[in-house]
Amino acid sequence: MSTPSSTPVIAIDGPSASGKGTVAARIAAALGFHYLDSGALYRLTALAAIHRGVDFKSQQEVASIAATLNASFLEGMILLDDEDATETIRSEAIGEGASQVATHPLVRQALLQRQRDFQRDPGLVADGRDMGSVVFPNAVLKVFLTASPAERANRRHKQLIAKGESAILTDILQDIEQRDARDRARTVAPLQILPDAKLLDTTQMGIDCAVRQVLNWYAEII
Numbered sequence: 684m685s686t687p688s689s690t691p692v693i694a695i696d697g698p699s700a701s702g703k704g705t706v707a708a709r710i711a712a713a714l715g716f717h718y719l720d721s722g723a724l725y726r727l728t729a730l731a732a733i734h735r736g737v738d739f740k741s742q743q744e745v746a747s748i749a750a751t752l753n754a755s756f757l758e759g760m761i762l763l764d765d766e767d768a769t770e771t772i773r774s775e776a777i778g779e780g781a782s783q784v785a786t787h788p789l790v791r792q793a794l795l796q797r798q799r800d801f802q803r804d805p806g807l808v809a810d811g812r813d814m815g816s817v818v819f820p821n822a823v824l825k826v827f828l829t830a831s832p833a834e835r836a837n838r839r840h841k842q843l844i845a846k847g848e849s850a851i852l853t854d855i856l857q858d859i860e861q862r863d864a865r866d867r868a869r870t871v872a873p874l875q876i877l878p879d880a881k882l883l884d885t886t887q888m889g890i891d892c893a894v895r896q897v898l899n900w901y902a903e904i905i
Contacts, residue, residue, distance in 0.1 A: 691716075691806040693901060694814035694822035698874060699862045700835040701894065702885055703828045707810035709894045712903070714808070719801040720756075721811030721818070722781065724794050726772035727754045727763050729780030730810075739783040746789035752797075775858065782862045785812070788871040804871070813872035815880055824901050825880040828893065832859050834886045 690745035693710060697703040704720055709720035728749045729739065737744045744800050755762045761769045771777065791813075798818045801807055809818065815825035830838075836856035866874035876882060881900055885893050 690802050690804050690823040692802055692819045693808045693824045694819050695781045695826045695828055696811040696812055696814050697828040698870055699859055700839045701829050703810045705890055706893050707808045710897055711808035716806035717801055719809040720800055721750050723761050725775050725781040729777050729784050730772055739780055742787040742789050745784050746793050749790045749793035782865055786869045791871055812866055812874045815877050817872045823904055825877055826883055826897055827876045827880045828883045830886040835859055
């Protein structure tokens with residue numbers, strides 16, 4: 684078996700609602716690699732904080748929750764304390780909470796090794812905000828996947844409507860812009876386009892095309 688350092692990692696970073704999760708999951712499936720949805724860990728931390736009545740602003744308490752998070756990923760399901768939280772953590776409220784707890788350096792440190800443990804043979808596709816910059820700086824391929832705020836808001840609006848949830852497009856756009864600003868401004872692991880990352884703007888690109896592009900980039904380096 685290869686050592687973790689020699690196990691290939693494809694790191695896909697990008698802002699909220701850019702489609703990086705869908706793209707990353709499909710690339711992992713195409714290559715037979717493991718998949719890490721790092722955002723789910725922050726969302727689970729936010730959900731656990733709510734369950735325990737902990738304020739998102741309380742860095743020490745939230746970090747303690749992150750360090751002892753009873754989370755697992757099983758056959759497409761995301762479990763918190765052995766209960767299915769797959770759909771719950773996709774709500775707008777939990778997404779907003781995740782964005783807040785992710786600004787805490789102690790929380791990010793608590794989840795760092797948990798994320799790195801996903802690097803197993805034959806390879807890993809990881810998506811998030813700091814996969815290429817902090818968690819897997821030696822990733823063989825780094826991609827910054829983005830789209831315009833308006834397009835991301837439109838996609839998110841359609842997703843919510845399809846789920847039967849009420850959604851106001853202008854509110855979603857405002858939320859996305861606020862998350863972008865918070866992600867870029869945090870002192871630890873800010874959202875950024877790395878010099879060695881491939882930029883992939885999907886504003887006018889479908890998922891299939893985005894997946895093909897990343898797979899082509901990977902094929903060029905192996």
